[in-house]
Amino acid sequence: MTITQLEIQLVAAVVAAACALPGVYLVLRGMAMMSDAISHSILPGIVVAFFLVENLNSPLLIVGAALTGLLTVVLVELLTDTRLVKEDAAIGIVFPALFSLGVILIARYAGDVHLDLDAVLLGELAFAPFNRLEIAGHDLGPQGLYAMGAVGLLNLGFILLFYKELKLATFDAALATTLGFAPVALHYALMALVSVTAVAAFDAVGAILVVALIVGPPASARLLTDRLGLTLVLSVVLGVACAISGYWLAHVLDASIAGSIATMVGGCFTACYLFAPTHGLVAQYLMRRERRWTFARKVLVIHLLQHEGLPEATRECRVDHLQEHLSWTASFARQVVAQAEDQALVRRGEGRLWLTPAGRALAQEAVVHT
Amino acid sequence: MDALIDILYALATDYTLRTVALGSAILGLVSGALGTYAVLRGQSLIGDAISHAALPGIALAFLLTGSRLTLVLLLGALAAGWLATLAIMAVTQTSRITFDSALGLALSVFFGVGLMLLTYIQQTAGAQQAGLDTFLFGQAATLVTDDVWTMAGLGAVALLGMALCWKEFKLLSFDPAFARSLGLPVRMLDTLLMTLLVLAIVIGLQTVGVVLMSAMLVAPAAAARQWTDRLGVMVALSMAFGVAAGVCGALISSLVANLPTGPTIVLCVSAIVAVSLTLAPRRGLLWRYLRDRRTRVRPPVAVPADENGRP
Amino acid sequence: MSSSPAITVRDLTVAYRESPVLWDIDWTVEQQDLVAIAGPNGAGKTTLLKAVMDLVDPVAGQVRVLGEPYRAVRDQVGYVPQRGSVDWDFPTNVLDVVLMGLYGKLGWFRQPGAEERATAREALAQVGIEDLADRQISELSGGQQQRTFLARALVQDAALYLMDEPFQGVDATTERTIIDLLRDLQADGKTLVVVHHDLQTLPEYFDSVLLLNVRRMASGPVEETFTDENLRRTYGGRVGFLHPPSEAS
Numbered sequence: 001m002t003i004t005q006l007e008i009q010l011v012a013a014v015v016a017a018a019c020a021l022p023g024v025y026l027v028l029r030g031m032a033m034m035s036d037a038i039s040h041s042i043l044p045g046i047v048v049a050f051f052l053v054e055n056l057n058s059p060l061l062i063v064g065a066a067l068t069g070l071l072t073v074v075l076v077e078l079l080t081d082t083r084l085v086k087e088d089a090a091i092g093i094v095f096p097a098l099f100s101l102g103v104i105l106i107a108r109y110a111g112d113v114h115l116d117l118d119a120v121l122l123g124e125l126a127f128a129p130f131n132r133l134e135i136a137g138h139d140l141g142p143q144g145l146y147a148m149g150a151v152g153l154l155n156l157g158f159i160l161l162f163y164k165e166l167k168l169a170t171f172d173a174a175l176a177t178t179l180g181f182a183p184v185a186l187h188y189a190l191m192a193l194v195s196v197t198a199v200a201a202f203d204a205v206g207a208i209l210v211v212a213l214i215v216g217p218p219a220s221a222r223l224l225t226d227r228l229g230l231t232l233v234l235s236v237v238l239g240v241a242c243a244i245s246g247y248w249l250a251h252v253l254d255a256s257i258a259g260s261i262a263t264m265v266g267g268c269f270t271a272c273y274l275f276a277p278t279h280g281l282v283a284q285y286l287m288r289r290e291r292r293w294t295f296a297r298k299v300l301v302i303h304l305l306q307h308e309g310l311p312e313a314t315r316e317c318r319v320d321h322l323q324e325h326l327s328w329t330a331s332f333a334r335q336v337v338a339q340a341e342d343q344a345l346v347r348r349g350e351g352r353l354w355l356t357p358a359g360r361a362l363a364q365e366a367v368v369h370t
Numbered sequence: 371m372d373a374l375i376d377i378l379y380a381l382a383t384d385y386t387l388r389t390v391a392l393g394s395a396i397l398g399l400v401s402g403a404l405g406t407y408a409v410l411r412g413q414s415l416i417g418d419a420i421s422h423a424a425l426p427g428i429a430l431a432f433l434l435t436g437s438r439l440t441l442v443l444l445l446g447a448l449a450a451g452w453l454a455t456l457a458i459m460a461v462t463q464t465s466r467i468t469f470d471s472a473l474g475l476a477l478s479v480f481f482g483v484g485l486m487l488l489t490y491i492q493q494t495a496g497a498q499q500a501g502l503d504t505f506l507f508g509q510a511a512t513l514v515t516d517d518v519w520t521m522a523g524l525g526a527v528a529l530l531g532m533a534l535c536w537k538e539f540k541l542l543s544f545d546p547a548f549a550r551s552l553g554l555p556v557r558m559l560d561t562l563l564m565t566l567l568v569l570a571i572v573i574g575l576q577t578v579g580v581v582l583m584s585a586m587l588v589a590p591a592a593a594a595r596q597w598t599d600r601l602g603v604m605v606a607l608s609m610a611f612g613v614a615a616g617v618c619g620a621l622i623s624s625l626v627a628n629l630p631t632g633p634t635i636v637l638c639v640s641a642i643v644a645v646s647l648t649l650a651p652r653r654g655l656l657w658r659y660l661r662d663r664r665t666r667v668r669p670p671v672a673v674p675a676d677e678n679g680r681p
Numbered sequence: 682m683s684s685s686p687a688i689t690v691r692d693l694t695v696a697y698r699e700s701p702v703l704w705d706i707d708w709t710v711e712q713q714d715l716v717a718i719a720g721p722n723g724a725g726k727t728t729l730l731k732a733v734m735d736l737v738d739p740v741a742g743q744v745r746v747l748g749e750p751y752r753a754v755r756d757q758v759g760y761v762p763q764r765g766s767v768d769w770d771f772p773t774n775v776l777d778v779v780l781m782g783l784y785g786k787l788g789w790f791r792q793p794g795a796e797e798r799a800t801a802r803e804a805l806a807q808v809g810i811e812d813l814a815d816r817q818i819s820e821l822s823g824g825q826q827q828r829t830f831l832a833r834a835l836v837q838d839a840a841l842y843l844m845d846e847p848f849q850g851v852d853a854t855t856e857r858t859i860i861d862l863l864r865d866l867q868a869d870g871k872t873l874v875v876v877h878h879d880l881q882t883l884p885e886y887f888d889s890v891l892l893l894n895v896r897r898m899a900s901g902p903v904e905e906t907f908t909d910e911n912l913r914r915t916y917g918g919r920v921g922f923l924h925p926p927s928e929a930s
Contacts, residue, residue: 084596536792537787554784
């Protein structure tokens with residue numbers, strides 16, 4: 001592994017970590033698509049700032065971009081507040097308009113400067129090591145690493161500082177307001193962070209991959225845990241893992257690094273979607289199957305309990321009667337009875353089923369609890 | 371007046387302009403119609419996910435067939451867009467992942483896969499792939515007569531499907547629970563409507579590109595909603611707005627140097643939205659403002675409408 | 682029409698995810714009965730209606746409508762969903778919504794014509810809002826929305842009507858209109874099953890009642906079933922404020 005390769009992976013990992021942190025809150029608040037809107041609509045902000053300072057590396061570009069990101073949020077909220085369009089339609093109207101403006105500005109006035117549209121959307125991580133940070137003649141490493149590192153630390157600091165306020169504003173905005181936590185201010189601060197993250201990251205990975213890294217790892221982490229703190233940690237870990245494995249996938253295929261990282265994010269999510277404990281598809285399926293049997297056993301003992309000691313009990317408590325009465329198939333009824341026998345809930349005798357004390361207790365408990 | 375004659379003259383004589391204008395008109399027509407349902411059902415952003423998701427389909431279609439025929443590439447886009455739609459529906463229905471997260475994931479992951487394939491093709495197939503990345507931002511100028519025919523054919527299928535299932539789609543969008551109680555196959559209708567939506571999106575990819583295509587679904591419908599309270603009129607208006615934006619954008623971008631077609635069309639349709647939101651009678655913001663002022667100046671005698679709506 | 686009960690539910694158990702919503706329900710509705718379903722929030726009232734219409738998969742048990750599986754008698758069942766379940770800003774008018782009740786009978790591809798429109802206007806007249814036919818639905822009051830939904834069910838010309846809280850949030854005039862309509866329908870031989878929240882009016886409006894709280898707590902004629910003790914069992918301690926029906930009127 002060359003030093004260049006190492007640097008690319010380092011940048012990719014830092015980008016992934018920086019994106020995942022605010023991403024958790026976007027995903028939890030049901031605002032994942034705001035990352036898409038912001039990452040596109042910052043384009044005109046960058047362009048205008050570029051016209052003003054004529055320097056692609058100026059921090060003013062980040063400021064311009066962050067302002068347009070906030071402008072997007074404000075415009076979407078203004079449009080939604082008119083109640084003439086729904087929120088999703090408002091997003092779908094605002095960001096394409098702003099992005100189009102940016103594209104046209106580039107095409108009209110920046111045709112010959114290095115502000116390449118492909119780079120904005122797709123990013124080129126492979127170039128990250130070429131922009132070096134040099135101070136007093138000392139090479140300190142790729143610029144992107146420092147820019148992203150700073151943004152990542154900013155995100156981390158913000159989340160650590162306002163951890164409980166963010167948590168409250170995310171899960172109970174009304175309570176947060178009454179407690180004086182100003183969820184609106186937090187909301188805008190979070191959106192500003194997303195904007196800054198997006199603009200710092202898109203240089204390296206492009207606008208679309210920013211969305212993958214903001215939404216993908218947190219969505220995957222949500223399938224793995226119910227705890228907010230753990231979701232944050234897992235999102236960062238998964239994001240970094242996708243970034244590094246994506247780099248090597250690109251290396252093997254000789255393809256776009258950004259595209260490969262997004263592909264790995266997709267793979268990671270699919271794996272979590274299918275195999276996550278408790279929330280994964282397989283676990284859900286197994287749980288449902290198990291619950292079906294548990295349920296059936298409960299239904300059986302309750303049925304027996306209800307007819308216990310009554311004159312019709314001899315008829316109602318026969319195995320073949322269960323099929324008809326509970327509309328179970330013969331084999332299903334047989335299996336349920338066998339399971340109930342194994343668990344000593346019922347016993348056979350005199351051509352019918354009898355409740356054991358354990359079975360009676362279970363039935364009584366089920367009746368009380370439901 | 372002179373300018374108008376110039377434009378008409380250009381349309382009559384300039385092959386490229388005519389083709390581009392015609393293609394943009396078809397795209398506006400079909401996306402305006404199908405976009406209405408996306409907007410009404412609160413699924414405005416699904417178009418964004420589907421259009422981005424089409425990219426790997428285009429790349430794979432080229433990789434597998436080696437063909438650069440528009441129809442082949444669009445069929446690939448159709449398949450990928452459809453797959454993404456199904457994935458979004460499946461993930462939201464079977465897990466705790468919400469609709470917006472599923473959209474963001476599908477959008478970026480499919481696009482990332484497409485990007486990976488595209489760069490892979492560039493490495494292996496060399497310069498032959500020229501034309502594929504026009505789908506990224508759209509390049510209306512590359513449209514030829516055959517492309518317009520392809521768009522018209524696919525568009526006709528989408529519009530025909532919508533017309534045939536008109537009342538079913540209306541009920542599905544308004545009251546799916548009641549539709550199910552009538553025994554309508556709601557899941558099947560849902561999938562069908564989504565498929566037609568994918569079709570509408572695929573048609574526009576070559577002209578406005580995957581990034582901006584979603585605007586062509588949302589904006590005309592959102593504008594049309596302000597002018598009418600009837601679904602039929604809304605669909606017709608939305609189609610008209612789509613066509614107007616498409617043709618205006620194509621013309622303006624041909625008249626001004628260095629003005630890309632796709633973004634120009636999107637700005638045109640955004641302008642239509644802005645005008646509709648402010649000026650539309652009764653719902654528009656200007657109307658609302660004037661009404662509020664009138665009521666402030668002369669407080670109305672309170673005459674609450676009775677149960678039958680009579681004052 | 683067959684002489685079987687309008688609805689027969691046997692040992693019905695329905696569960697969403699973790700917990701049972703309906704547990705082991707046995708319930709019969711005779712034809713031409715006017716039945717209320719009452720119970721606290723989350724008692725499974727809407728789920729029971731959905732189970733009758735085969736819209737949810739039961740874990741166990743069996744439902745028959747007019748002696749048949751629902752599928753076979755679908756066109757004889759009219760449904761009035763909760764008013765809040767749809768977006769009333771949808772671009773359509775009252776007549777159009779009422780016409781939706783005929784979509785099942787129309788079949789694929791056919792659009793409603795003059796005949797269907799006449800039927801829909803008749804139904805609107807029956808609920809007393811014939812002059813609102815062309816009104817945009819977002820401009821309706823709560824009572825008018827409810828009448829629109831009722832008219833949509835009326836055009837279905839069903840033998841059995843399932844209504845989910847038709848009295849929710851309507852004005853007194855509408856409430857009167859609805860209850861008169863229910864009585865008229867009953868006199869016409871229809872069976873009506875209505876989810877009803879207001880325990881004060883229940884004994885006055887309905888002939889029978891099903892008290893539901895996940896399990897069937899009691900069911901039968903109102904005068905026998907709607908007792909303090911049954912209500913207390915159904916609602917737990919939460920009906921302490923409730924006056925006995927005799928004092929309430």
